Every structure is written in C-alpha cells, then in structure tokens.
Amino acid sequence: KAGVTQTPRYLIKTRGQQVTLSCSPISGHRSVSWYQQTPGQGLQFLFEYFSETQRNKGNFPGRFSGRQFSNSRSEMNVSTLELGDSALYLCASSLERVVGYTFGSGTRLTVV
Amino acid sequence: SQQGEEDPQALSIQEGENATMNCSYKTSINNLQWYRQNSGRGLVHLILIRSNEREKHSGRLRVTLDTSKKSSSLLITASRAADTASYFCAMTQGGSEKLVFGKGTKLTVNP
Numbered sequence: 001k002a003g004v005t006q007t008p009r010y011l012i013k014t015r016g017q018q019v020t021l022s023c024s025p026i027s028g029h030r031s032v033s034w035y036q037q038t039p040g041q042g043l044q045f046l047f048e049y050f051s052e053t054q055r056n057k058g059n060f061p062g063r064f065s066g067r068q069f070s071n072s073r074s075e076m077n078v079s080t081l082e083l084g085d086s087a088l089y090l091c092a093s094s095l096e097r098v099v100g101y102t103f104g105s106g107t108r109l110t111v112v
Numbered sequence: 113s114q115q116g117e118e119d120p121q122a123l124s125i126q127e128g129e130n131a132t133m134n135c136s137y138k139t140s141i142n143n144l145q146w147y148r149q150n151s152g153r154g155l156v157h158l159i160l161i162r163s164n165e166r167e168k169h170s171g172r173l174r175v176t177l178d179t180s181k182k183s184s185s186l187l188i189t190a191s192r193a194a195d196t197a198s199y200f201c202a203m204t205q206g207g208s209e210k211l212v213f214g215k216g217t218k219l220t221v222n223p
Contacts, residue, residue, distance in 0.1 A: 004154075031209060037152075043200065043213035056210045088152060094209070100145050100157030101211065108152075 002026065004104035006091050012110045018079040021107045025072050025093030031055075032074040033101065034066060037088040046089075049074055081111045116201045116214030124220040131188040133217040135201030136181075142204045144177055145211070146186050149198045158186075158199075191221045 005024040013019050025032050033056075034046040045058040049068035066076040072093075078085055088108050092101035119134045135144070143162045147155040161168045161177045161184065168175050174187040188195055198218045202211040 033210065035211070035213075042215045043202075043211075045210040045212070048209055050209075056208050058210065090154060092155075092211075100147075100160050101155075102157065103147075103154040105154040106152075 004091055004093050004102050006089075006104035006107050008107060009105065010108050010110075012112060013081050015081055015083060015111055017081050018077065019081060019109060020075055020077045021089055021091075021109070023074045023076075023091030023093075023104060025074070025091075026095075026102055029093035029095050029102070030072055031094040032068055032072060033092045033094075034074070034076050035090045035092065036060075037090060037106075038086075043090075046076065078109075083111050085109065086111045116203060116212060118199075118201060118214040118217045120217060121215070122218045122220070124222065125191060126222050127191060127193055129191055129221075131191050131195070131219055131221070133186045133199050133201075133219070134183060135185070135214050136183045137201075137203055137212075137214075138182065139205060141179075142206070144175075144184050144201060144203045146173075146175060146184075147200045147202060149200065149216070150196075155200065188219075191219075193221050193223045195219060196221045 007022045031050045033048040037043045048056040052068045063079045068074045088106045090106045092103045094101045145160045146158040149155045159170045172189045177184045198216045200216045202213045
C-alpha cells in the first residue's frame with residue numbers, strides 16, 4: 001500500500017513569504033502529525049490532527065498553522081518566513097494510538 | 113525541549129559487530145519507540161516498547177526498557193553496512209500522542 005506522501009520534496013522561499021506543505025497519510029490513518037527537524041534543535045513536534053481536529057500543538061509561534069481535511073490529508077502553512085524556518089518538515093500518520101508512526105520522506109524548506 | 117538524551121552521539125563499528133545505543137528520559141512515559149533515519153530523509157519505525165514491558169525483539173533488534181532508571185537501549189546484532197543511519201528514541205507521555213525525540217545516535221557500520 002502507498003506510504004505517507006509529502007509534497008513538494010524541496011522548496012526554496014524568500015524571507016517574508018508564506019509556504020504551504022502537503023501530506024497525504026496512509027489510507028485509513030486518521031492521525032496526522034507534523035515535525036520540524038533542524039541540526040540545532042533536532043526533531044520537534046509541531047501539531048497533531050485527528051479527524052479534522054487539532055489534538056495537540058507544539059511550542060511554535062502562530063506563524064505555523066495546519067489543518068486536516070475530511071479525507072485525512074493535511075496541510076501546514078508557515079507565514080512570514082524567517083531564515084530559521086529552514087528545516088526538514090516531516091509528516092507522520094498513525095492508525096491507532098499505541099502503534100508506531102509511519103513518516104513521509106519530508107519536505108526540505110530553505111528560506112533565503 | 114528534548115526529553116530524550118541519547119548516548120553515544122556517534123558510533124563507528126565494523127560489519128558483523130553489535131551496536132548498542134542508549135536513551136535516557138526525564139519523566140514518565142506511555143511507550144518508547146525507536147526510529148531510523150537515513151541521510152536526512154523520513155524516519156522508519158523500528159520497534160515500540162510499552163511502559164509495562166521490559167524487553168522486545170524484532171529480527172536483529174533488541175530493545176530493553178528500565179522505567180526505574182528511565183532508560184532504554186537498542187541493540188543491533190551482527191550489524192551490516194546498510195544499518196548505517198541515525199537512530200532516534202522517541203516517547204509519548206500522558207494522554208498525548210506527540211512524540212518527544214532524543215537527539216539521536218549516528219551509527220556508521222564500516223564494510
């Protein structure tokens with residue numbers, strides 16, 4: 001079966017712009033989470049959605065937002081990009097609470 | 113902030129040797145998971161151990177959990193060059209499904 005699909009794979013944006021990243025979870029998975037990975041801070045939780053509702057949110061500024069659609073696909077948006085937003089953004093989906101997550105290959109965002 | 117601390121940060125071994133990575137954490141957990149990441153790509157789930165379990169095996173992987181010491185270890189036996197990757201522990205706490213990751217151990221297996 002298809003894995004978690006993230007688009008685009010690579011993105012270059014200019015400071016001040018906004019960006020939208022997309023994630024399609026494994027079919028049947030209703031939980032979708034987003035993580036930011038940087039060399040300095042490592043892997044940090046952004047938010048988690050379940051059945052279109054945000055269940056958890058990490059410690060990121062309001063410039064970072066997300067949503068989930070009825071088909072479980074999710075998007076995250078970052079507005080007013082800063083250089084420090086350059087990172088690998090990973091999406092993960094899960095079928096049930098106490099099982100491991102399946103991650104996508106990520107979107108590498110570079111802000112110049 | 114990172115809840116998990118992994119040790120060592122980097123490990124270099126020869127093919128066929130065993131690799132052991134350790135993870136310590138600060139507060140109570142629901143479960144602890146180990147993930148592998150190749151060259152900055154997506155993470156691959158390896159194994160999950162629940163807080164009431166002490167040891168789990170999956171192929172060449174063995175994970176232990178000591179909740180009294182708040183620590184876990186991942187053992188990869190008979191390592192192969194293809195095992196070269198970064199390994200992360202991650203844990204969930206309370207009613208939250210968010211994963212809190214350690215900084216990872218970079219494993220290099222030399223042919």
